[in-house]
Amino acid sequence: MARLDFESLSICEIETNNLRLDSVDVSLLQQLSDNGRRPNNALATHAGVAPSTALSRVRRLEEIGVIRGYHADLDLALLGFGIEALLFLRVQPNARTRMLGIARRLRAESQVQQVFVVGGDRDLVVDVICKSTSDLRDFLHHKIGSDLDLGSSSTSLVLETL
The missing domain is CATH 1.10.10.10 (Winged helix-like DNA-binding domain superfamily/Winged helix DNA-binding domain)
Known part of the structure; x- marks a missing residue:
């Protein structure tokens, strides 16, 4: 917000x-x-x-779009999603023209809360929630590691949200 x-x-x-x-x-x-x-x-x-x-x-x-919507602020941990992680992704050079499509495809995944297209040494930052570390591992393996449009990645666990 x-x-x-x-x-x-x-x-x-x-x-x-x-x-x-x-x-x-x-x-x-x-x-x-x-x-x-x-x-x-x-x-x-x-x-x-x-x-x-x-x-x-x-x-x-x-x-006019200044107010884009109204949202409930949910306690995801109370709903069973105790793991939140930020994924820092690099898009393959041959896929850069499709970066927004890749970001939208990732955003459509149920575990994905937000996707940011960023400048710097990474191209995308993806905020994901999972029920467990094994769910996170599966997401990384099946949705990130197997995507030929994505290159290197790093993952940071969110310890606290203020």
Whole structure:
């Protein structure tokens, strides 16, 4: 989840990519990023606008893609997924033109939480969850090691998420 310094955003109007946000929009975004289930009346009161204005502003922010969705923050360990790992992958040189397709294919795997296309000595970072280290080993063997589009990889276990 994106965490922004909303204080710096509220100092002035934001104008980027033909997007114009004022202090009301920033207030609504801040409130929704803290609690995506906050009722519209509470959003409006905090932003100092009528409920109808808050509702139309939130709908506009959804329509233009600033708000991409609302998500539940799940405790995956309580659900039996006690292993989380970050996979740092290098795409084979002959597959670089297909990198986004490779990333999308990996994202479609049920164990994959997120895929990042990155710059540096690796091309992709994949966040996976597994029930056990043997499940992780199987994922690495069957989904990563057997993929001819992927070259070298390294794996780091996530010890704590803050």
